[in-house]
Structure formats: C-alpha cells, structure tokens
Ligand SMILES: Nc1ncnc2c1ncn2[C@@H]1O[C@H](COP(=O)(O)OP(=O)(O)OP(=O)(O)O)[C@@H](O)[C@H]1O
C-alpha cells in the first residue's frame with residue numbers, strides 16, 4: 001500500500017502541496033498516528049511537524065508527529081519516536097522552568113472523543129494546551145555565534161549582529177546572550193529582523209517583556225544543560241496572548257528542533273560543531289545532488305536510525321533519565 005502524507009492528514013492539510021509519498025508497508029493506523037492523524041477531533045492546523053486539533057474553545061490538542069523537515073522541506077521518511085522526544089523534552093522544561101506557559105496536561109484521559117487505541121498511541125506525543133493568539137515573532141536567543149547569525153557576521157553584518165563587537169570567530173561564546181528575533185513566515189523561510197523592526201511590530205513594552213523572558217529562560221536552561229556536559233548554543237521561543245491578555249510561553253520549548261545543542265567536548269571556536277539536531281540529516285542530504293525542492297531523496301535506513309539515536313541521546317542527556325522510562329509512563 002502506498003500512502004502519502006496528504007492521505008493521512010485529509011484534504012485540509014497544508015502538507016498536500018508537497019505530495020510526498022510514503023512507502024506505506026506498515027499498518028495504516030500506526031503510520032497515520034505517527035503523522036498525527038486524529039479523525040475524531042476537529043483539525044485546526046498543520047505545521048511542518050505538528051498537528052493541532054480543537055478540544056473546545058479554550059483548549060487544543062497539540063500533537064508532535066515523527067515528521068522531520070530539512071531546508072524547510074518535509075522529508076519522506078519519519079523518524080520513529082521523534083515526536084515523543086520533542087513532547088518529552090518540552091514537558092520536562094515546562095516543569096523545570098515554571099514560567100507561565102500553555103501546557104495544561106499530558107494526561108489524555110479527559111480528552112473527549114478519543115478511543116482507547118488513539119489515546120494510547122498519542123500518549124507521550126501529545127499535550128493538551130491553552131489556546132492563544134500567537135504573537136507572530138520567533139524569539140531567538142543566542143549565546144554563541146553560529147548558523148544564520150554567523151553567516152550575517154561573516155558577510156559584513158545583518159539584523160542579528162547589530163550588537164556584536166568585531167573580531168569574533170565561528171562558534172565563539174558571546175559575552176552575553178543576544179535576542180535576535182525573526183519573522184514567523186507563513187510561507188518560505190523565516191527572516192531575521194532588527195531590533196527597530198521588532199519594536200515597531202510589537203511596541204516597546206511587549207518587546208522588552210519578550211526579550212527579558214526569552215533571555216532569562218535561555219540562561220536557566222543553558223545552566224541546566226551545561227551541568228550535563230551540553231551547550232545550549234541558541235534556541236527559539238514563541239509566545240501567545242490568552243483571552244485575558246496574559247502573555248505566556250507556547251509551542252515546543254528547548255527541543256533539538258527549536259534549539260542548537262552541542263556536546264561540550266565537540267565545541268571548538270573557529271570550527272563547525274556537530275549538534276544533537278537534524279544537522280546529521282542535513283549532512284547526509286548534502287552528499288546527494290538534491291536541489292532542496294520537493295520531492296526530497298529517500299533517507300537510507302541507517303540515516304533514519306542514526307537520527308533517531310541522536311534525538312534520544314539528547315533527551316537522555318538533558319533530562320538525566322531514560323527514554324524507555326518515558327515511553328513506559
Ligand atoms: N497554544 C497555542 N495556541 C495556538 N497555536 C499554537 C500554540 N502553541 C503553538 N502554536 C502554533 O502551532 C504551530 C506548531 O506547528 P509546527 O511546530 O509544526 O510548525 P512549524 O513547522 O514550526 O512552522 P509553521 O508554524 O510555520 O508551520 C506553530 O505555528 C505555533 O505557532
């Protein structure tokens with residue numbers, strides 16, 4: 001049986017554009033659930049990785065699938081359990097940080113309309129969250145010079161480098177973390193924007209508020225990771241506004257998809273640093289002649305399992321607990 005991502009998600013899916021085919025030789029249901037398909041609830045939106053369903057006017061079911069994207073294209077293969085790693089790490093940090101956030105519970109027993117099998121299959125990958133108006137800015141914090149910020153810096157400067165001194169090299173630790181927001185593009189790539197542009201969009205009060213909260217959370221999480229031999233080089237947060245006008249942390253937090261985590265031993269300023277994220281997949285894709293438009297090439301089995309291992313290793317190092325235990329809960 002051949003199954004496309006679009007088949008699993010129904011006709012309202014934004015993913016349909018890609019028409020990416022999955023070699024569906026496993027049971028339809030298992031695959032559909034790893035793709036976040038919950039036919040009994042009303043589907044609100046699809047991101048590249050998540051499926052969002054309405055529970056009621058105040059609550060959403062936020063499902064992390066096993067999809068993986070690279071260069072903004074959703075790859076054909078899924079990474080088994082990746083969605084559970086993302087949900088497990090987000091939940092871990094929501095608990096640890098104790099900052100106002102959207103998580104209500106990961107216990108799905110009160111979610112109406114799910115059958116027992118769905119409830120079991122969604123456990124570990126889904127959260128019940130508060131429904132909010134998303135503030136359309138990606139709140140990026142960087143403690144090290146890398147990625148798009150390094151490219152701007154190397155090429156003469158850009159929005160993320162406006163507060164940086166000269167003379168830095170790739171992967172240098174910054175004297176203090178910097179807040180470098182980007183747009184939340186509905187199509188195409190997110191774009192870094194200047195402090196002035198962000199202040200204009202948010203207003204000064206909200207700008208200060210989001211900057212302060214983002215840097216504070218980055219520093220606390222960074223200390224937690226550092227104690228476990230892991231560098232939190234940078235990360236991205238999203239915030240939303242509740243009906244009673246409270247600004248809260250939303251989305252996934254401090255996962256390998258939203259953050260750049262480095263094993264401390266591999267960090268050397270002036271050099272590329274391998275991270276616990278999809279860099280491993282990107283490196284493999286770079287060995288092919290793929291032009292970064294759909295359809296992407298099929299990932300070999302060893303790249304799928306190597307990627308899965310890195311996500312699980314990140315979970316275990318950062319939470320100090322076994323992923324098998326997480327799956328048993
Ligand atoms: N509590 C919430 N209420 C409403 N929307 C939320 C909430 N938390 C997160 N979101 C939104 O849900 C989506 C999560 O989906 P996902 O992570 O798959 O998207 P993405 O691939 O990162 O990017 P995009 O949003 O551009 O599709 C994001 O658009 C995020 O802004």
Ligand SMILES: [Mg+2]
Pocket residue numbers: 047049251
């Ligand atoms: Mg996202």
